[in-house]
Amino acid sequence: MKKVFFIFTFLLAGFSCAVAQTTALVVYEGGYFVKDGKKWEEYRPADKAGLWSSYKEWREDDTFFYLKNKKCQLAIPKVKKDKIFIARERGGKWEVVYNTIDVHHMCPNKDGLFYCYNDGRGDWHNGYFVRNNTSWVEYAPGKQRQVWADFKQTGEDDNYFYIESTKNKVSVPKRPSLNFVITHLNNDGWRGGYTTKAIYDRSAQYDYNFYFKNAVQKKKYIANGARVSFDRSGNIQVAYNGKHYDLGYRSIQLADVDGRKIIYIHINDKDTLTLTPDGKCFVKCKKIGKDLIFMSGDNGSNFAEVVTLLKNISFYRYK
Numbered sequence: 526m527k528k529v530f531f532i533f534t535f536l537l538a539g540f541s542c543a544v545a546q547t548t549a550l551v552v553y554e555g556g557y558f559v560k561d562g563k564k565w566e567e568y569r570p571a572d573k574a575g576l577w578s579s580y581k582e583w584r585e586d587d588t589f590f591y592l593k594n595k596k597c598q599l600a601i602p603k604v605k606k607d608k609i610f611i612a613r614e615r616g617g618k619w620e621v622v623y624n625t626i627d628v629h630h631m632c633p634n635k636d637g638l639f640y641c642y643n644d645g646r647g648d649w650h651n652g653y654f655v656r657n658n659t660s661w662v663e664y665a666p667g668k669q670r671q672v673w674a675d676f677k678q679t680g681e682d683d684n685y686f687y688i689e690s691t692k693n694k695v696s697v698p699k700r701p702s703l704n705f706v707i708t709h710l711n712n713d714g715w716r717g718g719y720t721t722k723a724i725y726d727r728s729a730q731y732d733y734n735f736y737f738k739n740a741v742q743k744k745k746y747i748a749n750g751a752r753v754s755f756d757r758s759g760n761i762q763v764a765y766n767g768k769h770y771d772l773g774y775r776s777i778q779l780a781d782v783d784g785r786k787i788i789y790i791h792i793n794d795k796d797t798l799t800l801t802p803d804g805k806c807f808v809k810c811k812k813i814g815k816d817l818i819f820m821s822g823d824n825g826s827n828f829a830e831v832v833t834l835l836k837n838i839s840f841y842r843y844k
């Protein structure tokens with residue numbers, strides 16, 4: 526009996542250590558909460574780019590963190606089996622607002638591009654990937670308190686991002702209806718996978734994604750890394766400096782400049798976005814800020830694909 530009690534005490538202590546972490550990622554259908562000390566932030570990528578709401582943690586007990594802002598109070602669970610509750614006025618009645626998908630007791634990123642999975646071995650083995658342009662990081666908080674593995678993106682198609690570490694190749698799904706596929710890097714025939722739990726990345730379903738290492742505005746360096754994404758339905762997203770701008774475009778067409786094909790995207794009558802084959806993007810947009818240049822891109826295949834499309838139809842106009 527003493528041995529059993531000791532084991533239970535050890536496990537309980539381990540759980541207490543986990544929930545005492547200063548960071549956490551709590552995932553629900555449609556969004557997620559990120560804990561950073563006593564500060565919490567909520568994101569709903571499908572509804573809004575960037576921060577949805579912020580909260581202050583005012584107390585906690587064995588099962589919940591309690592948050593508040595000027596509009597409401599929230600009870601955020603420390604384990605997946607519990608739901609997220611809301612009180613819409615101070616001292617009001619608690620009611621369920623979200624069903625919790627996962628609780629990860631470690632999250633070094635805030636407005637990250639998260640791909641959450643279940644590896645089939647129980648909730649403590651659930652994890653998530655975070656995308657930063659073409660660099661990927663995997664976290665498995667139930668196994669390790671640091672980065673589990675680093676990956677580099679090697680390609681993508683309509684359904685998957687393809688990434689590699691020193692050991693594995695992983696196909697990361699762009700939609701929750703698809704699952705993760707894993708193979709060994711040495712191609713020994715082994716094949717496995719994870720079940721997709723949630724995806725929080727608005728750029729994943731754009732037809733074309735252009736990545737840039739640097740962003741400059743008015744001749745001043747302002748950001749390390751940037752992305753321009755657009756689809757064939759008139760939607761465009763520009764992301765840099767930790768912000769995302771969702772826009773619509775009216776038309777896209779080609780032009781010849783010094784014998785080279787340049788892609789022009791007309792956001793409206795006055796604002797445009799220009800992509801060049803040498804890895805640059807010139808942005809003229811009042812909402813984002815004029816005189817913005819993205820540089821050091823490596824988008825040859827994407828650029829060629831768009832050029833081929835536009836050559837066949839002379840130009841594309843969104844209706």
